[in-house]
Amino acid sequence: MEADVCAPNAPELSDLIDGAMGPDTQFDRTHGYHADGVNPTTASLPDGWESRLTPISNRNTSGATG
Numbered sequence: 001m002e003a004d005v006c007a008p009n010a011p012e013l014s015d016l017i018d019g020a021m022g023p024d025t026q027f028d029r030t031h032g033y034h035a036d037g038v039n040p041t042t043a044s045l046p047d048g049w050e051s052r053l054t055p056i057s058n059r060n061t062s063g064a065t066g
């Protein structure tokens with residue numbers, strides 16, 4: 001019930017993500033899941049991970065792509 005979230009162009013946002021969407025936040029209590037903010041120094045990713053990304057953008061994302 002959690003997802004690791006990374007802002008690759010702004011890795012300093014990982015703490016903000018934790019504070020807004022992390023465990024035991026209002027977001028977690030409202031939606032039943034939370035996000036862990038990660039950045040390139042906290043995540044250990046396999047070679048080629050970027051080629052497996054799937055962009056998500058629809059009316060629910062208000063024009064943003066995740």
